[in-house]
Amino acid sequence: MFTPELLRSLRTYSMRRFASDISAGLIVGIxxxxxxxxxxxxxxxxxxxxxxxxxVAGFLISAFGGSRVQIxxxxxxxxxxxxxxxxxxxxxxxxxxxxxxxLMLLMMGFARxxxxxxxxxxxxxxxxxxxxxxxxxxxxMRDFLGLPVVSLPADFIGQWQVYWQQAxxxxxxxxxxxxxxxxxxxxxxxxxxxIPGSIVVILAATLITVQFDLPVDTIGSRFGEIPSxxxxxxxxxxxxxxxxxxxxxxxxxxxxxxxxxxxxxxxADGMTGSRHNxxxxxxxxxxxxxxxxxxxxxxxxxxxxRTATNIRNGxxxxxxxxxxxxxLLAIMLLFGSYVKHIPMPVLASILVIVAYNMSEWRTxxxxxxxxRSDVIVLLATFFLTVVFDLVLAIEVGLVLAVLLFIRRMSxxxxxxxxxxxxxxxxxxxxxxxxxxxxxxxxxxRTEVYEINGPFFFGTxxxxxSAARIxxxxxxxxxxxxxxxPAIDATGIHMLEKFIHDSGRDGIHVLLSGVHKQPLFALxxxxxxxxxxxxxxxxxxxxxxxxxxxxxxxAISEESAS
Numbered sequence: 001m002f003t004p005e006l007l008r009s010l011r012t013y014s015m016r017r018f019a020s021d022i023s024a025g026l027i028v029g030i031x032x033x034x035x036x037x038x039x040x041x042x043x044x045x046x047x048x049x050x051x052x053x054x055x056v057a058g059f060l061i062s063a064f065g066g067s068r069v070q071i072x073x074x075x076x077x078x079x080x081x082x083x084x085x086x087x088x089x090x091x092x093x094x095x096x097x098x099x100x101x102x103l104m105l106l107m108m109g110f111a112r113x114x115x116x117x118x119x120x121x122x123x124x125x126x127x128x129x130x131x132x133x134x135x136x137x138x139x140x141m142r143d144f145l146g147l148p149v150v151s152l153p154a155d156f157i158g159q160w161q162v163y164w165q166q167a168x169x170x171x172x173x174x175x176x177x178x179x180x181x182x183x184x185x186x187x188x189x190x191x192x193x194x195i196p197g198s199i200v201v202i203l204a205a206t207l208i209t210v211q212f213d214l215p216v217d218t219i220g221s222r223f224g225e226i227p228s229x230x231x232x233x234x235x236x237x238x239x240x241x242x243x244x245x246x247x248x249x250x251x252x253x254x255x256x257x258x259x260x261x262x263x264x265x266x267x268a269d270g271m272t273g274s275r276h277n278x279x280x281x282x283x284x285x286x287x288x289x290x291x292x293x294x295x296x297x298x299x300x301x302x303x304x305x306r307t308a309t310n311i312r313n314g315x316x317x318x319x320x321x322x323x324x325x326x327x328l329l330a331i332m333l334l335f336g337s338y339v340k341h342i343p344m345p346v347l348a349s350i351l352v353i354v355a356y357n358m359s360e361w362r363t364x365x366x367x368x369x370x371x372r373s374d375v376i377v378l379l380a381t382f383f384l385t386v387v388f389d390l391v392l393a394i395e396v397g398l399v400l401a402v403l404l405f406i407r408r409m410s411x412x413x414x415x416x417x418x419x420x421x422x423x424x425x426x427x428x429x430x431x432x433x434x435x436x437x438x439x440x441x442x443x444x445r446t447e448v449y450e451i452n453g454p455f456f457f458g459t460x461x462x463x464x465s466a467a468r469i470x471x472x473x474x475x476x477x478x479x480x481x482x483x484x485p486a487i488d489a490t491g492i493h494m495l496e497k498f499i500h501d502s503g504r505d506g507i508h509v510l511l512s513g514v515h516k517q518p519l520f521a522l523x524x525x526x527x528x529x530x531x532x533x534x535x536x537x538x539x540x541x542x543x544x545x546x547x548x549x550x551x552x553x554a555i556s557e558e559s560a561s
Contacts, residue, residue: 025323
């Protein structure tokens, strides 16, 4: 169940596949370089921490993951929450939150929740992903415009207040450089897909900046010298108070990491025709996020764009992801000192393109044409992400989705009561289902309660309304459950009360067509024993015959008395 995909792949490995993986890993490593740096800076930490994360977490996600071609590292999904944590708790708080998130991901994996994560509603994921894209775009306007802002607020509204106040201080050199780099990256895929546009603009802009000594901010002027080595692992202090304060943020990191990595793995499956192991994938994400902060890194997860690049360049196994991490390590060791010359407007332009690709604006507009409940969830999640807090957005989005789902299920569920007198000739002519009760002969003084849909707390009130004890009660009540796939504690309680009230009034209760899950739940609750095995019918025909026998016996007893 938890075997890493690397071990499975190596069983049938070949030199030909190894050559393809080497080539793909080298290319993805080069593609990942500017993104790792840019995501770290956007998250409010120094650029080398992005590289450390891409190396350490990228290696571990590939080595222990459940996908053949997944590429892990820092991603845009974490920028918003990481920036907020750094602003409030500092780097030490971020390391603790990342470590806690890793533990949560491990527990999710071992609890086999990988498949459950997939059921998070689409409007929720699109809402917070689009919101994150807006915030990433907003946070990059300082460097895109070259504004002399030392400390940028973490919130969206605060950022644009600062931009408005500093509108007269826009640096034309930074703005022109950022615009040219953005345009170049936008049109570059029409020229070639072999060389990433981000690498082209970084090399060109850095060479021009150094050659002509352009007056723009660089990584070196902002952060100083960049270490060209991976630090030794070091543990950090964790106290109960800090853990309590960081738990919501850690949970958000874990949820984002789980969602992003599994979405990336699903995309990879669609491109390769393979199938990933979601639980092993979560375990690898947990291991990576436990290890990353020990080396001073930030949160990591599966990266959809880098994974797609990996596949397009011929990757066949996790070896490509390991080569990607080794490539980044080699670049860091050999060329780390040159990173300080990269201009900040270039990194801002890269993240503007990332934000555009991440925004999913076509999908966003498509969901606006969906049912109103989905639109409400989408807009609420998006608005809360942008204006307030990502943690709050995920929580409210999920709760809203669940409540609206319950309402929708309640609307499609039905409970109807039929008796001999309530079925007309027109009903017989207008039904196509041969097992419909309206095709059957209902015995006298018998009522059939037909429940359609899940019998849970959201629909139990329908049964309660239909099951009011009548002034002239029948002799038999049949509860037909052929279309009840599941029942919960509230449904069981309603049935128990119904059976008790019917028994008090001398009414015989039969159950018909009970499925496996409701049958097990009713047996565990003791209701089957209360009803009696002889009163549990396989289908409605058996139940009606049994009802007829009970009615005849009751009428005979009444006549005799």
